[in-house]
Amino acid sequence: MGEAFEEVSNEMDELIESFFTTPIFGDKNIGFTVTMFWFLLACIIMLIVVFAYKKKTEGTLVPHGVFANGMEFIVDYVRDDVCKGALGDSWKRHFPFLATVFFVVMFGNYIGMLPTWKAGTGTTGVTGAIALMSFIYFIAMGVRKKGAFRYIKSLAPEGLPAPIAAIVWVIELFSTFLRLVTLAVRLFCNMFAGHVVMGVFAIMTTTFVAPMINHFSAAALGTGAMSILWMVLLLLIYVVELLVSFIQAYIFTLLSAVYIQLAEAEGH
Amino acid sequence: MNVIGYGMCVIGAALGIAIAAFAVANSMARQPEVQSRLFTVFILASAFIEALCLIGFVVAIM
Numbered sequence: 001m002g003e004a005f006e007e008v009s010n011e012m013d014e015l016i017e018s019f020f021t022t023p024i025f026g027d028k029n030i031g032f033t034v035t036m037f038w039f040l041l042a043c044i045i046m047l048i049v050v051f052a053y054k055k056k057t058e059g060t061l062v063p064h065g066v067f068a069n070g071m072e073f074i075v076d077y078v079r080d081d082v083c084k085g086a087l088g089d090s091w092k093r094h095f096p097f098l099a100t101v102f103f104v105v106m107f108g109n110y111i112g113m114l115p116t117w118k119a120g121t122g123t124t125g126v127t128g129a130i131a132l133m134s135f136i137y138f139i140a141m142g143v144r145k146k147g148a149f150r151y152i153k154s155l156a157p158e159g160l161p162a163p164i165a166a167i168v169w170v171i172e173l174f175s176t177f178l179r180l181v182t183l184a185v186r187l188f189c190n191m192f193a194g195h196v197v198m199g200v201f202a203i204m205t206t207t208f209v210a211p212m213i214n215h216f217s218a219a220a221l222g223t224g225a226m227s228i229l230w231m232v233l234l235l236l237i238y239v240v241e242l243l244v245s246f247i248q249a250y251i252f253t254l255l256s257a258v259y260i261q262l263a264e265a266e267g268h
Numbered sequence: 269m270n271v272i273g274y275g276m277c278v279i280g281a282a283l284g285i286a287i288a289a290f291a292v293a294n295s296m297a298r299q300p301e302v303q304s305r306l307f308t309v310f311i312l313a314s315a316f317i318e319a320l321c322l323i324g325f326v327v328a329i330m
Binding site for chain 2: 016081185186188189190192193196244247248250251254
């Protein structure tokens with residue numbers, strides 16, 4: 001038993017090591033890394049799926065078949081729940097951007113759910129880039145709506161006495177930049193932690209079943225039976241992760257929509 | 269040390285999710301017709317709380 005746990009600990013280190021991105025060519029700063037490859041693959045799959053959907057529904061208003069209906073359900077979900085819910089009247093202008101963000105994040109998450117494939121959104125580099133897009137977008141929208149000077153001034157709510165307004169302005173400025181960090185870190189941590197937990201259960205399954213395969217005995221059968229428990233747990237975590245992948249895409253989009261709405265809001 | 273820190277971080281997240289679940293169960297009992305909307309809010313709130321906990325997890329194992 002002691003041996004087994006040492007083995008688990010070694011494999012744990014290996015597992016966590018494997019989730020850090022490694023360059024295929026070049027180095028980590030300038031080059032092409034493993035995560036970039038998976039993210040690129042996710043984007044290509046996303047484009048194929050979206051254009052297949054568009055081709056399928058061309059010239060008709062009624063979607064036919066499972067694929068077209070399923071895609072329409074997701075698009076409607078983003079439109080009604082995220083855009084109309086958070087943005088109100090101006091949803092039409094921001095819907096293309098938010099839908100793009102949603103699909104990029106969702107495919108980036110789901111590509112990691114296939115065995116031996118890695119999540120495209122599994123590193124702070126990729127999530128940071130997507131978060132930066134949405135950060136730039138909502139600031140640009142605020143500036144377009146109010147003008148640069150008025151937008152910067154409007155970070156602090158109107159009608160406050162001057163000294164308090166200055167303090168609130170500094171805090172709001174800080175929290176605006178913090179949004180960029182929290183958007184990126186939330187997505188990255190959810191993907192990373194979920195995959196580590198799944199990996200740990202997979203390692204436990206194989207470690208407990210290994211003695212039974214090597215030389216069969218009653219004791220080995222006992223540990224082998226225990227690996228069924230780990231397997232069930234692994235499947236449960238897998239289902240939860242399928243849910244989390246969708247929820248994270250939803251939250252990322254919803255928060256982007258809320259930030260856009262805050263940037264465009266007139267007065268408080 | 270990392271593990272202790274992560275354990276303390278889990279206490280906070282557990283309390284947060286517990287309070288959210290408590291409030292949602294209460295509201296559902298009072299007003300069963302808004303069940304589906306409340307469930308969305310609950311999942312969303314849990315995801316926010318959980319994210320803090322997961323940040324702790326990642327920091328602990330790195």
